[in-house]
Amino acid sequence: MAGAITQNLGSLHLEEDSTAPRPELEATIQGLIERGKHLHNEVEAYVEAVLAKQKIGKVYSPVEYRNLRNDMKNELAFLQKLASSTMDPEKARHYIVSSNLLYYEALWGAAKRSSGLQSFRKYFFWDRHTAPGGKSTTKGLSLAKGSQAKNKTAALVDIVAEEGREWIRVSTVSEKRILFDLAKLGWMNDSDSEDEDMSDARNTKDDEDDEDQIDVVRNARELARAARANPIQGRPPKVHFVLTRVAAGQTPAIDKIIDKIRATGAVVQCGDDIPAAVPLESVLPQLLVDRSRKLSKTLNIDCTILLALISDISHTECPILDWYPGEVRAQIKEEAEEHLLPTHLYPAIGAHPMVCTQEAADQMNLIVQTLATDTEKLRANLLLAQGDCKSRSPKDLAEEWARASDHDVPSGFQLPLKVMSVNLDTITDGLPTVATTVAAELGPLNKSIFLYGWAENLTTLSANRGRARQIETIINEHGLKDGEDGPHIWLCGESRSLIAKHGRRR
Known part of the structure; x- marks a missing residue:
C-alpha cells in the first residue's frame, strides 16, 4: 500500500x-x-x-x-x-x-x-x-x-x-x-x-x-x-x-x-x-494494552488483593448502611459499576498458582479478626486453607469459594495460596544494588511483599498504588544496569475493604 x-x-x-x-x-x-x-x-x-x-x-x-x-x-x-x-x-x-x-x-x-x-x-x-x-x-x-x-x-x-x-x-x-x-x-x-x-x-x-x-x-x-x-x-x-x-x-x-x-x-x-x-x-x-500478558506463571498476592478477594463487597450486592465509613460506602457504589473480580482480578489470576508472604497473610488475618463478617472469615480460611478449611482438598476449597460468591470463578482457579516465609535480613541478596535503597524506604510488610516478588521473579498483584509508585520512582532515579530487571508489579486500580458486621463509626 x-x-x-x-x-x-x-x-x-x-x-x-x-x-x-x-x-x-x-x-x-x-x-x-x-x-x-x-x-x-x-x-x-x-x-x-x-x-x-x-x-x-x-x-x-x-x-x-x-x-x-x-x-x-x-x-x-x-x-x-x-x-x-x-x-x-x-x-x-x-x-x-x-x-x-x-x-x-x-x-x-x-x-x-x-x-x-x-x-x-x-x-x-x-x-x-x-x-x-x-x-x-x-x-x-x-x-x-x-x-x-x-x-x-x-x-x-x-x-x-x-x-x-x-x-x-x-x-x-x-x-x-x-x-x-x-x-x-x-x-x-x-x-x-x-x-x-x-x-x-x-x-x-x-x-x-x-x-x-x-x-x-x-x-x-x-x-x-x-x-x-x-x-x-x-x-x-x-x-x-x-x-x-x-x-x-x-x-x-x-x-x-x-x-x-x-x-x-x-x-x-x-x-x-x-x-x-x-x-x-x-x-x-x-x-490493546493488556498488562496480564506478561504475568509470571505463579503470582505473588499483596495484602490489599487478599482483602479484595475475600471482601463481601467484591462478591455480592451489599446494602449501604448509614454507619458504614465513607470509604466502604464509596466502594459499594463503585462495585456496582466496576465489578472488580470478573473485570479485573479474575482475568489476571485465571488458573495461575498463587503465593503470598507470611507477613501479608498475618496482616490479612489481623484485619479479618477485627472486622470481617462470617462470609469474609470463610473466604479467608478458604483462600489460605486455614482454620476449619485446613484439611480440605483444593477442589473442595474452589467449589466452596464459588458457592460463597455471585460471580463465576475462572476455569482452573487454584486454591489455596501457598504462604511463604521470608528472611527480611537477606531479602536483597542477589537483587540489583538499588533494591537496598528500596528496602530502606519500605516497612516490614511491604518489604516482604514487593522484594519477595522481585527476588523470585514473580509478578506481584497489588492495589497499593502509593507503594508501587514509590518503588518505581526510586528505581527510575537510581537506574538499573544492563541485564538487571526491576520488580514486575501488576497494579489494580481498585481496592476493597472488609465490610464489617459490627459498627465502625464514621
Missing part, C-alpha cells in the same frame, strides 16, 4: 514538465481518498476497541489516541476537500504532493506491527526544567504541531508501544533527500572517509554536536537523550527507527547514516525489511 501511494505522489512532482489531464488527476485523488478512508476506518475501529476495553473499569494509564485519531481525520478531510475543489491542475498537484498520507500510513503500519500501544505523536523531554510553563516533568507531552520547533530539549515519539517500553519513530524521508542534505553539509566531498564522527550518541552531552547532522540523525540523538531521561521500570525505552524509503547495503553514504542512527542504541528497520501490511482484525488484540 505504501509503495502504491509513493508512486501516486511521486508522479505529481511540480518540477515535471508534463501535466496530467484533469480526469487522470481526479482518478489519482480518488485513489488517495480511498486509501485515506481505509486508514481512517481502521484507526476508528482501533479507538472503538480501546474505549470498549477502558469502559470495563478504571484504567491506570489511559491510552492517548486523540493525536492519531485527529491526524487521520484531518488528512482524510484534506483529501476530500481537494477532490471537491475547482483549482487548476498544477495547484492541485502541489497540494497532493504536500499530503501527509504516506507518512500516516507508514505510522499506522508500524503501529500494527507492534503491541501494547500507549500513545501517539508525543514529545518527551530530556531537560525536564525546560518543559512548557517552566514545570519539571518526567512525562511526555502531547503538543500541537510546530510548538516544539525551537525547543531543543524534547524529542517526538510517533508511537509509544510495549506499554511504554518501546518508542517508535517513523521517517518517510527518501534517499534522494538524505543525499541532498549531506551534500549541503559538505559530507559528500569524501564519502569514503573514515574520519566521520561515528561516536555513540549515548556519550554526547553537548546539544550543539547535532548542528552538523541531518535531521534523521539529529532526531535519533534527541530520542536517545529523551529515553535516558524518561526511564520506565528503571530502563530507558527501546528506540525503534522505521525508515520506509531507505534501503541498506546499496549506497555507502546512506549506510553511514544508518550506522549513525544505530550508534545511538536505536534499532533501525529499513524499507526493504518492512513486512507487508496486515488487516487490523488480525492484530487488534495485541495492539
Whole structure:
C-alpha cells in the first residue's frame, strides 16, 4: 500500500514538465481518498476497541489516541476537500504532493506491527526544567504541531508501544533527500572517509554536536537523550527507527547514516525489511494494552488483593448502611459499576498458582479478626486453607469459594495460596544494588511483599498504588544496569475493604 501511494505522489512532482489531464488527476485523488478512508476506518475501529476495553473499569494509564485519531481525520478531510475543489491542475498537484498520507500510513503500519500501544505523536523531554510553563516533568507531552520547533530539549515519539517500553519513530524521508542534505553539509566531498564522527550518541552531552547532522540523525540523538531521561521500570525505552524509503547495503553514504542512527542504541528497520501490511482484525488484540500478558506463571498476592478477594463487597450486592465509613460506602457504589473480580482480578489470576508472604497473610488475618463478617472469615480460611478449611482438598476449597460468591470463578482457579516465609535480613541478596535503597524506604510488610516478588521473579498483584509508585520512582532515579530487571508489579486500580458486621463509626 505504501509503495502504491509513493508512486501516486511521486508522479505529481511540480518540477515535471508534463501535466496530467484533469480526469487522470481526479482518478489519482480518488485513489488517495480511498486509501485515506481505509486508514481512517481502521484507526476508528482501533479507538472503538480501546474505549470498549477502558469502559470495563478504571484504567491506570489511559491510552492517548486523540493525536492519531485527529491526524487521520484531518488528512482524510484534506483529501476530500481537494477532490471537491475547482483549482487548476498544477495547484492541485502541489497540494497532493504536500499530503501527509504516506507518512500516516507508514505510522499506522508500524503501529500494527507492534503491541501494547500507549500513545501517539508525543514529545518527551530530556531537560525536564525546560518543559512548557517552566514545570519539571518526567512525562511526555502531547503538543500541537510546530510548538516544539525551537525547543531543543524534547524529542517526538510517533508511537509509544510495549506499554511504554518501546518508542517508535517513523521517517518517510527518501534517499534522494538524505543525499541532498549531506551534500549541503559538505559530507559528500569524501564519502569514503573514515574520519566521520561515528561516536555513540549515548556519550554526547553537548546539544550543539547535532548542528552538523541531518535531521534523521539529529532526531535519533534527541530520542536517545529523551529515553535516558524518561526511564520506565528503571530502563530507558527501546528506540525503534522505521525508515520506509531507505534501503541498506546499496549506497555507502546512506549506510553511514544508518550506522549513525544505530550508534545511538536505536534499532533501525529499513524499507526493504518492512513486512507487508496486515488487516487490523488480525492484530487488534495485541495492539490493546493488556498488562496480564506478561504475568509470571505463579503470582505473588499483596495484602490489599487478599482483602479484595475475600471482601463481601467484591462478591455480592451489599446494602449501604448509614454507619458504614465513607470509604466502604464509596466502594459499594463503585462495585456496582466496576465489578472488580470478573473485570479485573479474575482475568489476571485465571488458573495461575498463587503465593503470598507470611507477613501479608498475618496482616490479612489481623484485619479479618477485627472486622470481617462470617462470609469474609470463610473466604479467608478458604483462600489460605486455614482454620476449619485446613484439611480440605483444593477442589473442595474452589467449589466452596464459588458457592460463597455471585460471580463465576475462572476455569482452573487454584486454591489455596501457598504462604511463604521470608528472611527480611537477606531479602536483597542477589537483587540489583538499588533494591537496598528500596528496602530502606519500605516497612516490614511491604518489604516482604514487593522484594519477595522481585527476588523470585514473580509478578506481584497489588492495589497499593502509593507503594508501587514509590518503588518505581526510586528505581527510575537510581537506574538499573544492563541485564538487571526491576520488580514486575501488576497494579489494580481498585481496592476493597472488609465490610464489617459490627459498627465502625464514621
